[in-house]
Amino acid sequence: MKRLPVSVALLLVPLLLLSAWDVDLSLAAPGGIVSVVSHEGDELAGGAELRYQGRTLSASEAISTEESYIILLPIPCDLSGSLIELYVRDAGDALTSLEIPIAVREFIHEEIPLSIAMSELRQSDDPRKIEESRRMWELLGRFDPAASLAEEVLILPVGEARKSSSYGDRRLFIYTDGEKSRSLHYGIDYAVPVGTSVAAAAGGRVVLAAERMLTGFSIVLEHGPGIFSIYYHLDALAVEEGEFVEQGDILGTSGMTGLATGPHLHWELRINRIPVDPLLFTARPFVSSGTASSLNVDTDP
Structure with a gap:
């Protein structure tokens, strides 16, 4: 070797x-x-x-x-x-x-106190929540060689709205019973009012459009084999599963459904199940024409 x-x-x-x-x-x-x-x-x-x-x-x-x-x-x-x-x-x-x-x-560390209702929702072993998590994991692990690859760079789903949380934030949830739990934040939260239009970051197929316990009204778009963008806590859905959307098409409106401490959009990007930083792909496409000629591991996104 x-x-x-x-x-x-x-x-x-x-x-x-x-x-x-x-x-x-x-x-x-x-x-x-x-x-x-x-x-x-x-x-x-x-x-x-x-x-x-x-x-x-x-x-x-x-x-x-x-x-x-x-x-x-x-x-x-x-x-x-x-x-x-x-x-x-x-x-x-x-x-x-x-x-x-x-x-x-470097990543931000934050503490998030939860209300009684939010504490119960996060700590619950409700079978529905467990099944929804299993189905999402299965969906994000799908690799369809025939899926059409989005060649464009991503656009921001709510424009230049204020970010309230960033990709990779280290979170400490504080429950009302005094218990605590740590987690990583896998997407970006945008603090936008309820009813704000949410656009498709890239063209793709709607593979999930449903209400979930933790994430409320949720949409998942498939942008190529093993590539998915996710939109959580919506107030209303404007697309159905199986539809194909173009970049910029309206998917629904933002809200605060599910486990949310205030109105916002949670935007996430997964490649082969792993959450990656969607902002990196607003500057270059998923598949870049540059390869070994453009090496730079010191890039700090």
């Missing part, structure tokens, strides 16, 4: 082209992605695989374009300042290992 040490890994990334692979580290930061590209479909179809964070990804989890096959590897928000190891096995069974340093990113 070829192994690229940390000290030289960045310089040698383009050498992965020898086995028909290229690696884009321009968003190698918490909430970002590492893109692995095969410029030869036969190489990927012949048995190439990636091992990443204990997972094995194969050709069945690659996005196909006219010129290449791309696997998007999302970086969770709790990997700040760490290393991930990427293995690429080509069709000839040659294994290349690459250590990727993940940029340091």
Whole structure:
């Protein structure tokens, strides 16, 4: 097995082209992605695989374009300042290992006192809540190779509204019985009045439009294989499951349904189930034309 040490890994990334692979580290930061590209479909179809964070990804989890096959590897928000190891096995069974340093990113810490009703809702073991969580996890794990890939950069669903919470915030919930629990905030909250129009951040298919216990009226859009945007706590829904929407189409209006301490929109982006920072993709598309020529792991989103 070829192994690229940390000290030289960045310089040698383009050498992965020898086995028909290229690696884009321009968003190698918490909430970002590492893109692995095969410029030869036969190489990927012949048995190439990636091992990443204990997972094995194969050709069945690659996005196909006219010129290449791309696997998007999302970086969770709790990997700040760490290393991930990427293995690429080509069709000839040659294994290349690459250590990727993940940029340091600072996150906000906040305490959120909850009312009696919100405490009960969050602490409840209600079977409906458990089933809704299971179904959402199943939905976000779906990878449909036939799903149409959104090629545009994302737009903000409520324009330049004020953010009340950011991606990756470290939260401490304080319940009325004195108990506390910690969680990570996987999206962005926008403080907007009830009734504010919410637009589709990109074109896609509506795969969920329903009321849920914790997130209230909720919408999930599929923007490509394994890529989903999420809109929570709406006051009303204007689309139905199965519909295709264009970027900017109105999905509904904002509200404070479900577990919400005030009127706001929660906007979230998931790639292969992992929550990533949607703001990173307002500047570049999911699949970028730049690869190893634009390496910059020091990017601080």
